[in-house]
Amino acid sequence: MNGLNLAEWAIKHKPVVYFFIFFILLGGLWSYFHLGRSEDPDFTIRQAVVSAAWPGATAERITEQVTDPLEKKLQDTKGLDYLKSFTHDGKTVIYVNLKDSVKKEDIQTRWHEVRNLVNDEKAALPAGVYGPYVNDRFDDVYGSIYAVTGDGFSYEEKRKSAEMLRRRLAAVEDVQKVELLGVQEQNMYIEMDQNKLASFGMNPSDVFRILQQQSAMMPAGTIHTSSRNVAIRVDGLLGSVEALENIPIHVGERSFHLGDVAKVTQTYTTPESSLFYFNGKPAIGIAVSMRVGGNNLTLGDNLNREIERSKADLPAGMDIGLVADQPKVVNESIHDFTESLLEAIVIVMAASFLSLGLWSGIVLALCIPVVVCATFLFMKWQGIDLHIVSLGALIVSLGLLVDDAIIVIEMMQVKLEEGMDRLSAAEAAYKSCAKPMLAGTLITAAGFIPVGMAEGQTSEYCAALFWVIAAALLLSWVASIFVSPVLGYKFIQVKTKEEKEKEAREKGKSWKSSIGDKAYRIFYKLIALCIHFKKTVIVGTAGLFCLTLAMIPLVNQEFFPDSVRPEIILDVNLPSGASIQETKRVMNGIADTLYGDERVSSFSTYIGDTAPRFILLFDPKAPEDGHGQMIIVATDQKSRDALRKEIMDTVTEKYPDAQAHTRLITTGPPSEYPVMFRLSGESIDETVKLASEALSIMKQNPNVTNASLDWPQETPTLKLKINQDKVRELGIDNYAVSQDLYVKLSGYKVAESYQGDQLIPISFKLEGDNAARLASLDSLPVHVGNGRYVPLGEFADLSYENETSTIWRRDLKPTITLRADVTGGAKADSVSMALYDTDLKAFRAGLPEGVTFEKDGSLEWSEKSMTYIVGAMPMMIFFVLMVLMFELGNIPKLIMAVVTGPLGLIGAILTLLVTRQAIGFVAIIGFVALSGMVIRNSIILLDQIRQHLESGKTPYDAVVESAALRFRPIMLSSVTDVLGFVPLIPNPFWRPLAVSFIGGLLLATAIGLLVVPAMYCWWYKVKEPCEQ
Helix, strand or coil, X not given: CCCCCHHHHHHHCHHHHHHHHHHHHHHHHHHHHHCCECCCCCCCCCEEEEEEECCCCCHHHHHHHHXXXXXXXXXXXXXXXXXXXXXXXXXXXXXXXXXXXXXXXXXXXXXXXXXXXXXXXXXXXXXXXXXXXXXXXXXXXXXXXXXXXXXXXXXXXXXXXHHHHHHHHHCCCCEEEEEEECCCCEEEEEEECHHHHHHHCCCHHHHHHHHHHHHCCXXXXXXXXXXXXXXXXXXXXXXXXHHHHCCEEEECCEEEEHHHHEEEEEEECCCCCCEEEECCEECEEEEEEECCCCEHHHHHHHHHHHHHHHHCCCCCCEEXXXXXXXXXXXXXXXXXXXXXXXXXXXXXXXXXXXXXXXXXXXXXHHHHHXXXXXXXXXXXXXXXXXXXXXXXXXXXHHHHHHHHHHHHHHHHHHHHHCCCCHHHHHHHHHHHHHHHHHHHHHHHHHCCXXXXXXXXXXXXXXXXXXXXXXXXXXXXHHHHHHHHHHHHHHHCCCCCHHHHHHHHHHHCCCHHHHHHHHHHHHHHHHHHHHHHCHHHHHHHHHHHHHHHHHCHHHCCECCCCECCCCEEEEEEECCCCCCHHHHHHHHHHHHHCCCCCCCEEEEEEEECCCCCCCCCCCXXXXXXXXXXXXXXXXXXXXXXXXXHHHHHHHHHHHCCCXXXXXXXXXXXXCCCCCEEEEEECCCHHHHHHHHHHHHHHHHXXXXXXXXXXXXXXXXXXXXXXXXXXXXXXXXXXXXXXXXXXXXXXXXXXXXXXXXXXXXXXXXXXXXXXXXXXXXXXXXXXXXXXXCEEEEHHHCEEEEEEEECCXXXXXXXXXXXXXXXXXXCCCCHHHHHHHHHHHHCHHHHHCCCCCCEEEECHHHHHHHHHHHHHHHHXXXXXXXXXXXXXXXXXXXXXHHHHHHHHHHHHHHHHHHHHHHCCCECHHHHHHHHHHHHHHHHHHHHHHHHHHHHHHCCCCHHHHHHHHHHHHHHHHHHHHHHHHHHHHHHCCCCCCHHHHHHHHHHHHHHHHHHHHHHHHHXXXXXXXXXXXXX
């Protein structure tokens, strides 16, 4: 920095600087309007799902024969973090989760390995197992969801309209995928009359064979002529109910049609599958996802135009409702952040004008858009979209990016007041400030290295914080070197000391000068006192720091706060074995309580399923008949909070057997419940017993409510004990009996019907109501061959037994999740830590060998994220020490600068404690970054001491005058930093960081200006004038 003077070069080449300023402003504006827009940043979902079905098998049998061998095979997956499985109702679902250390570009390779492992094991699975199937597509976010409703319209009419709309929306620019929700499969049922089958002596398998042959699409050949080829098509495929009824059946010498012995109907599959309702009305949902890098706002406008055009083509009375409108949410979010950014600019500029004066303030005001536009260019180059993290980072960096400009402008003012000409003042400011400013800028940016370089989804989610702030800071340093001197050379107008003294004699001092002089006199006295009592100051500061650390447990803990979005997510789980009809009844009953409530903007209901991933931070679950979910959109935050409590009270009162839970959308990785733990054991019985014991302990905590296990109660099952001697006499076996019952009770797919764009299964089943057969099951005729039928009760004993309906496993061990809500204003992580460390301490200590009790949910996310952050801190520490070593040149000064870094914690912790804000991931990032800013101030002060010593001042005068000289720019830059954070306080995501920064930086700056001189004088044994 002592060679070429860049400030001098910039002033002498002003046209070049103006050229770049113009194109940076132009390019920045273009980049801003062309950046992608979304609510949340993208992060990699490292999860795949392996699913398989074995109809008729118990949960325990599937676990032993299907889940266990698949999980053992999947343990060979490279980079595997853990396996989690869910076995229930004839199916198993295995979640394969990769470690955060697996690189994004290697994810698809790992999923290819998973498919190979599953295929290797497939042949060894029992006969009758469907699958296993692998699904790794979980990254689609369906931010725009529409609902087709219409009173008086059949389901099929709504489905056809929804399908027409789906095709139109798929062609819209930036659309990635369009899915229909709540679609019911049609089925053609052949309901055989049991008595007619017996009277004709018919074997059901004969009917199966005829139907399969009749529905097969077989080529009939082609005739080749001299001029063309003519294909021959055989008409008569099973395309309608009438075609099925007219199929000829031959039994011996008798011939008749299928319609003579069976009732043929085409209807929707019973029982129903996943259902979708909008505002309580049956609907077909249309979910739209955006391609990666798309602009949510542009997509929203294009979708709205297409929807309006499509409405004109709908029949009168049919409507398209808006269920989820992510573009609108993104637009409002960006609008709010843009307002906050403008507020921060106004606040920072006002502070600058007030402290630096009009013309110097103008210089600073002109530097801000240059740096902001340059940052937009960087974001466009790096593919960083506008979202909650990048926009917040811009606001955070705004307060920081003016620091370098302030220091340069303030130093130019000082030199001009000393009588230098403009060019010499700019050169002197460069020589004095460029190097320590660069060191300070690098160290401030380095404070965000852990979040930018750490592994894990949380760090990936917040990574833009590092890149945007680091770019803004480095660009601000470049601007302070090239732009500030050029603009300062043109605009700064100050009076020399002699002119000020003359004006003061003639007109008296201005109020501003009087306040400044008084502040300097007070500061001089404080400096002198701190140097005089240096040991006391050092020990006292160390004691205050230790006391602050001891107070950390008193501060609330919350990994990520809830967002201010108006949605309430209501999950309702009925007792295990509940039918989808019962779930439908309960969810419709809850919907009835919401009709006409002015606080409800809209609500959508998902029966037997969950909502699609309508935002990135929402985690859908596997479909289940006994589960219902409702997304309730309130009109405002106050209504949302009141509705949440009322809904829970209503469900608890009306449906005591249902397990209900409400939650809000979080601002970080999702967790189903605020408090979550998991217990894994060697056996199911032992795990259930210990989990129930832990649950009873949790319920005793006054801050815990709605505590439960994810392990359902045992469900009744009808067991058939078949007399093997009798079935042998009848000429059948257990398999034949099971197949016959399955065909008659559940229906058996025997063929397919081709109808337009639909492929409709044709199923064979017994005529009549399935539910009505339960009481008379023992008299149900079973086909035993040769046209003979025997009542089931003649060779089988029927009895009811309870069995485990659902089995959760983690890494091959039975695992139960304990979950709970928290009461009142209690913070989830604080309650979880108290439960784990205090309430459940004795329980954990007494667990048998092989049983583990671990943190889950947000608490586990928090600890994993902090582990990754701590893992990246050595890189930050090395970089900071390296910069300090190059800048300060010796170890003692380096230690002094480093020691001041943690002092920011004093003010940060005290501020969080007073304001009752929680320590979370974002606040901890703030703590780390705050240390870099405090060290930057120490560097500036220590470098000024060096310059004064080199100019020939005594050590004592060098220390005192350096502190006085740097008092104004350091305090001014710190105050502007603090004011820049003020607009972030209303945002729940950024509030902990903003509050901790404001308190920490103000106190640390004041302490640093007093403690650094004291430490310097103590280490170098600087004598006061009275001691010399």
